[in-house]
Amino acid sequence: MKSAVFLKPGQVAVEEIEKPSLIAADDAVIRVVRSCVCGSDLWAYRGIGEKEEHSENSGHEVIGIIEEVGSDISTVKKGDFVIAPFTHGCGHCAACRAGYEGGCQSHGMETNFSGGYQAEYVRYTHADWALVKIPGQPSDYSQAMLASFLALADVMPTGYHAARVANVEKGDTVVVVGDGAVGLCAVIAAKLRGAKRIIIMSRHEDRQKLALEFGATDIVAERGEEGIAKVLKLTNGEGADAVLECVGTQLSTETAIALARPGAVVGRVGVPHTKDINIGDYFMRNIVFAGGPASVTTYDKDVLLKAVLDGVINPGKVFTKTYSLDDIDQAYKDMDERQTIKSMIVLD
Amino acid sequence: MKSAVFLKPGQVAVEEIEKPSLIAADDAVIRVVRSCVCGSDLWAYRGIGEKEEHSENSGHEVIGIIEEVGSDISTVKKGDFVIAPFTHGCGHCAACRAGYEGGCQSHGMETNFSGGYQAEYVRYTHADWALVKIPGQPSDYSQAMLASFLALADVMPTGYHAARVANVEKGDTVVVVGDGAVGLCAVIAAKLRGAKRIIIMSRHEDRQKLALEFGATDIVAERGEEGIAKVLKLTNGEGADAVLECVGTQLSTETAIALARPGAVVGRVGVPHTKDINIGDYFMRNIVFAGGPASVTTYDKDVLLKAVLDGVINPGKVFTKTYSLDDIDQAYKDMDERQTIKSMIVLD
Numbered sequence: 296m297k298s299a300v301f302l303k304p305g306q307v308a309v310e311e312i313e314k315p316s317l318i319a320a321d322d323a324v325i326r327v328v329r330s331c332v333c334g335s336d337l338w339a340y341r342g343i344g345e346k347e348e349h350s351e352n353s354g355h356e357v358i359g360i361i362e363e364v365g366s367d368i369s370t371v372k373k374g375d376f377v378i379a380p381f382t383h384g385c386g387h388c389a390a391c392r393a394g395y396e397g398g399c400q401s402h403g404m405e406t407n408f409s410g411g412y413q414a415e416y417v418r419y420t421h422a423d424w425a426l427v428k429i430p431g432q433p434s435d436y437s438q439a440m441l442a443s444f445l446a447l448a449d450v451m452p453t454g455y456h457a458a459r460v461a462n463v464e465k466g467d468t469v470v471v472v473g474d475g476a477v478g479l480c481a482v483i484a485a486k487l488r489g490a491k492r493i494i495i496m497s498r499h500e501d502r503q504k505l506a507l508e509f510g511a512t513d514i515v516a517e518r519g520e521e522g523i524a525k526v527l528k529l530t531n532g533e534g535a536d537a538v539l540e541c542v543g544t545q546l547s548t549e550t551a552i553a554l555a556r557p558g559a560v561v562g563r564v565g566v567p568h569t570k571d572i573n574i575g576d577y578f579m580r581n582i583v584f585a586g587g588p589a590s591v592t593t594y595d596k597d598v599l600l601k602a603v604l605d606g607v608i609n610p611g612k613v614f615t616k617t618y619s620l621d622d623i624d625q626a627y628k629d630m631d632e633r634q635t636i637k638s639m640i641v642l643d
Numbered sequence: 644m645k646s647a648v649f650l651k652p653g654q655v656a657v658e659e660i661e662k663p664s665l666i667a668a669d670d671a672v673i674r675v676v677r678s679c680v681c682g683s684d685l686w687a688y689r690g691i692g693e694k695e696e697h698s699e700n701s702g703h704e705v706i707g708i709i710e711e712v713g714s715d716i717s718t719v720k721k722g723d724f725v726i727a728p729f730t731h732g733c734g735h736c737a738a739c740r741a742g743y744e745g746g747c748q749s750h751g752m753e754t755n756f757s758g759g760y761q762a763e764y765v766r767y768t769h770a771d772w773a774l775v776k777i778p779g780q781p782s783d784y785s786q787a788m789l790a791s792f793l794a795l796a797d798v799m800p801t802g803y804h805a806a807r808v809a810n811v812e813k814g815d816t817v818v819v820v821g822d823g824a825v826g827l828c829a830v831i832a833a834k835l836r837g838a839k840r841i842i843i844m845s846r847h848e849d850r851q852k853l854a855l856e857f858g859a860t861d862i863v864a865e866r867g868e869e870g871i872a873k874v875l876k877l878t879n880g881e882g883a884d885a886v887l888e889c890v891g892t893q894l895s896t897e898t899a900i901a902l903a904r905p906g907a908v909v910g911r912v913g914v915p916h917t918k919d920i921n922i923g924d925y926f927m928r929n930i931v932f933a934g935g936p937a938s939v940t941t942y943d944k945d946v947l948l949k950a951v952l953d954g955v956i957n958p959g960k961v962f963t964k965t966y967s968l969d970d971i972d973q974a975y976k977d978m979d980e981r982q983t984i985k986s987m988i989v990l991d
Contacts, residue, residue, distance in 0.1 A: 389881035390905035398905025398928045400881060460931070533737035533748060557738035557746025557935075567926050571919030578915050578935045580746045583808070587905075587929030 299352040299413035299623040304342030307352060307413075307624045315418035319406075320367040323422035325359040325379055328433050329445040330413050330640040331614065332623075332630050334475045335566050340627050343568065352623075354413035355381040356448035358429070358441065362416065368423050378427040378600070379419050380591030381409045381449045386424035396425070397588030408588070413623055413640060427595040430604075433643065442611025442639060443603045446480065447595050450637065451610040453564045454480025454541065455599060456589035458488050461537035461562030465489030470526055470554050471511070473541035474502040476613040476637040477564060479509055481539040483608050486510030487598070490537075494529060496522055496550070502636060505612060519546060523553045535559060540586070545569045555582045562586050614639035646762035647700040647971040652690035655700060655761075655972045663766035668715040671770035673707040673727055676781050677793040678761050678988040679962065680971075680978050682823045683914050688975050691916065700971075702761035703729040704796035706777070706789070710764065716771050726775040726948070727767050728939030729757045729797045734772030744773070745936030756936070761971055761988060775943040778952075781991065790959025790987060791951045794828065795943050798985065799958040801912045802828025802889065803947060804937035806836055809885035809910030813837030818874055818902050819859070821889035822850035824961040824985040825912060827857055829887040831956050834858030835946070838885075842877060844870055844898070850984060853960060867894065871901045883907060888934070893917045903930045910934050962987035 296314040299307050315324055336353045339346035346353070361375045371377060383406065384396025391399055399407050399421075406420040419426065429444055436444070443451075454477050463469055469485040471478050474497030485493045486509065494513040495506045503514045515525045527534060534556035540547055543565025549572070551561045563586035577584075602608045616635035618626040619642075626638035644662040647655050663672055684701045687694035694701070709723045719725060731754065732744025739747055747755050747769075754768040767774065777792055784792070791799075802825050811817055817833040819826050822845030833841045834857065842861040843854045851862045863873050875882060882904035888895055891913025897920070899909045911934035925932075950956045964983035966974040967990075974986035 393884075393904065393906045395906030395929045400905070404927075460929070536741070556741065556743075557748070558741045558743030560931075560933075563926070578911070579752075581743045581808070581933070581935030583908075583931060583933040585908075585929070585931040585933075587926045 296415040297620055298411065298415070299354060299620065301339060301346060301350050301352050303348045304340060307340065307627050309621050309623055314416050317363055317365050318418065319420065320365040321421050321423050322365045323361055323368060323371065323419045323426065324363040325357065325377065325417050325419050326362045327357045327359045327412070327415055327417060327642050329441055329642065330354055330357045331445060332626050332638040333449060334477060336627070337631055338566070338568065340631060351411040352413045353410055355409035356445060356450070357412045357417060358444045358448065364422065370423050371426050371428055376429045376432050378429060378444055378447045378595060379409065379412070379417065380425055380427060380452070380595065382588055382591045383407050383409070383421035383425045384592055385421065394590050394593045396590050396592055413620065415620070415642060425592050427592060427600060429600070439609065439611055440603070442614045443609055445639065446610035446613060447599055447603065449589070449591065450476045450613060451480045451483065451599055452591040452594040453477050453589040455484040455594045457481045457539035457541060457562040457564045457586060458484035458537070460585035461539055461560040463488045463490055463537045466491045467536040468492040468530055469494070469537045469539060470535040471495040471539045471541060472547050472551050473565060474499060474506060475541060478541035479505055479613050479636070480610050481541050482506050482509040482511050483610055485539065487602065487608060494526055494535070496526070499633060501615070505636070519550070523550060526554050537562060541565050543567050543569070548572060552577050552582055557581050559583065560585050564589065613637045617641050644763040645968055646759065647702060647968065649687060649694060649698050649700050651696045652688060655688065655975050657969050657971055662764050665711055665713050666766065667768065668713040669769050669771050670713045671709055671716060671719065671767045671774065672711040673705065673725065673765050673767050674710045675705045675707045675760070675763055675765060675990050677789055677990065678702055678705045679793060680761070680974050680986040681797060682825060685975070685979055686914070686916065688979060699759040700761045701758060703757035704793060704798070705760045705765060706792045706796065712770065718771050719774050719776055724777045724780050726777060726792055726795045726943060727757065727760070727765065728773055728775060728800070728943065730936055730939045731755050731757070731769040731773045732940055733769065742938050742941045744938050744940055761968065763968070763990060773940050775940060775948060777948070787957065787959055788951070790962045791957055793987065794958035794961060795947055795951065797937070797939065798824045798961060799828045799831065799947055800939040800942040801825050801937040803832040803942045805829045805887035805889060805910040805912045805934060806832035806885070808933035809887055809908040811836045811838055811885045814839045815884040816840040816878055817842070817885045817887060818883040819843040819887045819889060820895045820899050821913060822847060822854060823889060826889035827853055827961050827984070828958050829889050830854050830857040830859050831958055833887065835950065835956060842874055842883070844874070847981060849963070853984070856960070867898070871898060874902050885910065889913050891915050891917070896920060900925050900930055905929050907931065908933050912937065961985045965989050
């Protein structure tokens, strides 16, 4: 089968590799209908961090059709249309019961997260509780709806996670730091949870426009000290009730801390690429730091799939360009160069 | 009047200084009935951090009688018996409305916290909303009850703060790291909020005994990796629903992080004396870091004063030795050498 392969920083290619098959009794093999590129995939593409050359792609978001299931799987069967969350919870350990399946305590870290999903088929580990079934078949839905289902594999639940861990409530003033696909989905999430004012820090016109469509009430284009001053002015010097940190850099993290009012939570979902931040520095203002990998299955089943099916939210709009799997390098390149907010790979 | 003065690390003395008087319209002058030594006062006594020689004592906990009030004060009057919280909120800014008056946005940091309170009289800044009135007069109460009122100036609300920011709820498994007066009050708070299991990490027999009396269900005397292993074993390898970090050192902080189950909050109230902790390290487990100065007035008025008056809680038991103001150095010394859990200064 065809699969994207990470060749080296700045280059991803398609190669023919062996089609995956069942290994464990709780595996499922999925034929991919849509896949995509994640902002977190770009770290290695940009040469940040350590990723081996000529290694499996880091793609971890697909929707598809169940091809085959192991003997322990009873929740889905061959032919079902599913969202494949990037987290693979068991549903019954203390972490999963608390709604934090990203830290599932039943599975080892190596099988609790997805990888290699920019491909024609994927092997999905610990499938029984984690997979989310979509009613019907892909042909029953519009292209826009399929894009929104794909967003439920990571980017929309991740934006929702920022808002959930930051306790966004009805009437809150929320700041979203970062205007990537996750930041934009965090705007959707804040609105869905009833935030009254949603300020997004965004420097790019296309993203600003989508943010406003998703429910943002204010745009702040300035960064650093200037951006902080502008947000504080917008909030009467008080700061925000919740700050959703959707980037993961030193600057975005320090900005998020500065914008939180005393007692507010910084909900962070950008994979941290920060130097040390002394946790004493924000102690005096009671700033809370929360976040990590999202609880994809939980949010999809509890809130998000229904909101998409009902047309209440349209997170698929973050996919502003589509590509065939053969054009995967272009999909990375365009996203890296901000020619698209998020790149979708169409396989059917 | 007599006041304790910080002479140098290892030495506190009593000197005659000018009696404080009203400066601002929202000041109150209080005649001190009971004062005490805080664990945080010991940092400078032990030579950790930078405190000027021959400077004001860092004491910040008293109960007493109102001697005089400024023209802006309407909530208390001369002769009233009050708890003087170490935080001085305004009650109406965004931080105070959210119940985080430690970060009150109306006042500058220099007048928002108490200092110099091991003395016969204190000037209490921003008194109108912050002071907590006790019904009647000191002579109406037992020595034990007076001790519990004194605990409401800092140590009990601080223990309660750890439990509140860590969202301790009915049925939770809670770990308290630290067996100082704050850690012991955190045990009281966890029980008051309905925790089912309360594990305290404590190496000292007198404190273990008091912890059990306050509601602890398990004692772990081991520290570091050994202590972590023991607590994890007690919680079936899952970790705790909430960890209350009541020390502030590197070891206690890292221990607290290790004991939290995915998604659990580390509620920290020990003034941080840590090196940098990379906030990426606990991202993968969704560990939440919360805490800072307590919301003393809020907790006293909402929960704690009534609980003391009703005899539901007895935080004053943390004062295991009493001293006259003249013996202030001994009060520090005994607490530093763990001859007493917390030293009370009796002024009447």
